[in-house]
Amino acid sequence: ENEFYGSILEFLGSLPKLKFLNLYDNKLTGTIPVTFANLSKLEHLNIGQNQMHGNIPSELGSITRLHVLGVEKNKLTGTLPESLFNLSTLQKLSFMTNQLTEHLPKDVGCFLPNLQVLFAAENELYGSIPEFLGCLQKLKILNLYDNKLTGTIPVTFANLSKLDHLNIGQNHIHGNIPSELGSITCLRFFSVEKNNLTGTLPDSLFNLSALQTL
Template sequence: MTQSCTHASLIMELDVGGCWLASASLPQVLDLSKDNFHGHLPIDFSHLPWLEKLSIWRNHFNGLIPQTTSHCHHHQVLFAAENEFYGSIPEFLSSLPKLKFLNLYDNGLTGTIPVTFANISKLEHLNIGQNQMHGNIHSELGSITRLQVFCVEKNILTGSKVKQFVINITAWSLGVEGFVGAILARNSFKGHLPLGLGNVAMMFNMDISVNKLSGELPLLLSKLQMLEYLNLSQNTFDGYIPEQLDHMRAIACNEHFSDANFLGSGSFGSVYKEILADGRTVAVKPRSLSTFRCPSFESVPKIGYHD
């Protein structure tokens, strides 16, 4: 099957049935998003050494992530969400020195998070949510000082080293650009939230819902004054949400957003009752998790051809 491309100045022919891509002037950007491609990704990326951005999201590509992508030493963006890739996340991705954006959301990937990701010093956005990853989150990942978004939701990650992960978040929040958010929802993490969470200098979103976390909510959560979205629901936490966090756009904690606390709905969505630690009752509106799900599609750099 041959997929025609309108930008002939960059790509002369793409033959998905074969295994080659002929180019007139080696492209820096290749966008095959939402084109309903099936089968293995047939491009030999060793012939595209200057490729900086590859977007193939929302197709039906399957198989292993091609090893030849390791030849793209100028690669900055790999956006391969919503495909059918399987196997482990290849460690050769860690050899891409300029990689900033890696989104493998919603594939069939297995194995553990490569500890060698710590070598991708320029990585800003890591989204490997909705796969079948297992194991712990390595402490070494805290050395990625430019990381702004970390999403591992909807996997089967386990472990009780929550304290170490908070140390990672703290390191990321002190990085070059600050830290936007961590999404760890729908895994099997255990343990208590450590006091060190209050030391995170800058974080806007945190979702650790639907895990096996427990214990008292640290009062130092009140120090997270930059936090806009916090979801702690479907864990077994005790205590109250600190009143200093009532500035947030949404708070979700255990059964607080249950039918019993429903106040009404309107053009701005549903509103629920929330009781703060000082006894005050406030009305809050939960921000839809489907809209924040992961910044996988909201904050992805625009992928397109150069004119």
């Protein structure tokens, strides 16, 4: 939260003991340095809310100790590297409010066993919501708002016993709201507005005693 501008300096990738790097909310431009992949001890990387462009480098998937990766609110394009789904220590992944175009992978979710927060809203993501998201047993927040997602709401979401916040509004999702979602007892926020859903509202949702926003 300063007024730093210009490209991110490449030398930051030569700090072998660096564990925490937060450049959030500046006026940084340019691309994400590939040299970040050299930061083998990095646990927290946040370069959100800048004016970065280009792709998310696939090389970031080699930072095996990474717990937090935030690149939200930039001008990033391209696709989300599948290498990021190999980061077994990752707890928070935020790439919302960019211009990423991606058919979300269908079979990599179980490789993110520690993921608790996934912010993917306000991009150009398309295709069906992957069933693998139901494998993320520690997931607490899932935000897919304002993309171009199609298909139906996965019944596997019912497996997310720790889910607190689920937002899949403003997409092109059709079909019914699965009654199985009534088993997510921790759910406090549930939004499916601005879709093409049909059918009735499941009675099971009214058993969610923690629910505050529907």
